[in-house]
């Protein structure tokens with residue numbers, strides 16, 4: 015990682031103040047972030063959203079997706095576990111969000127499996143998600159699917175990443191430039207970009223790879239923050255609180271089971287200042 019210059023240092027201080035504002039605004043306003051998400055991790059996603067101060071509501075039906083898109087403050091779409099109804103629900107909800115100008119987060123989980131998932135992910139290109147959140151393989155694959163990926167090829171395989179976060183840097187920047195929003199790439203060190211600056215956020219735990227739903231719930235929490243801040247701040251705030259809570263929970267747990275419980279408690283107890291000072295550095299694109 016490059017040493018930060020004076021401009022990057024100034025940007026970092028400004029970003030830290032925005033993180034503090036986002037965390038406090040969410041705790042004060044309890045924003046509603048509706049979700050269409052997979053049934054595998056749905057409970058953990060809702061609990062994480064509640065722990066940081068949001069309000070959660072999960073739906074499956076097309077009319078309910080459109081209703082919540084209009085009624086809520088932000089939305090989360092995760093394509094992890096598709097059912098036949100999603101073929102209708104996903105494009106209808108994404109269009110409603112786009113037309114209403116509501117912030118929304120896309121997690122392209124397991125991109126590459128099956129034609130239904132591919133069709134839905136292709137449709138989302140025009141509806142421009144405010145935040146795209148995925149692991150490195152998913153981000154590289156989505157940039158490829160949307161024709162923004164250059165030569166870079168993803169080694170995507172199911173839901174787990176087989177690529178390093180840094181390998182997704184160009185894909186993340188291209189996607190953010192296309193949407194005008196932010197992209198968060200998760201892994202041991204997370205990368206968050208709005209297409210002109212990149213933040214590298216540190217922390218987390220190896221246990222996060224041993225529980226299902228750490229990535230899904232990170233997307234749900236990013237949607238909660240997107241209700242109260244710009245896309246880049248929201249994506250970085252969610253990433254920072256995950257890295258902080260993961261690091262703290264690991265110190266209290268001796269395996270993935272208890273880690274999950276401590277992790278939720280640490281999300282709940284993290285102060286705005288602690289989240290803002292969780293280590294990260296800035297790079298200008």
Ligand SMILES: Nc1ncnc2c1ncn2[C@@H]1O[C@H](COP(=O)(O)OP(=O)(O)O)[C@@H](O)[C@H]1O
Nearest residue numbers: 149200201202217218219220222223228229256
């Ligand atoms: N080896 C690791 N060390 C520390 N944190 C990690 C590690 N792997 C993943 N994380 C954290 O786990 C969360 C989910 O990331 P990841 O496992 O990449 O997503 P997904 O579950 O979608 O593949 C992120 O907050 C990320 O920072």
Ligand SMILES: Cc1ncsc1CCOP(=O)(O)O
Nearest residue numbers: 054094173226227228229230
């Ligand atoms: C295991 C699994 N299978 C389909 S979706 C899913 C959950 C993936 O969760 P995460 O991306 O947060 O690890």
Ligand SMILES: [Mg+2]
Nearest residue numbers: 123173229230
């Ligand atoms: Mg995932």
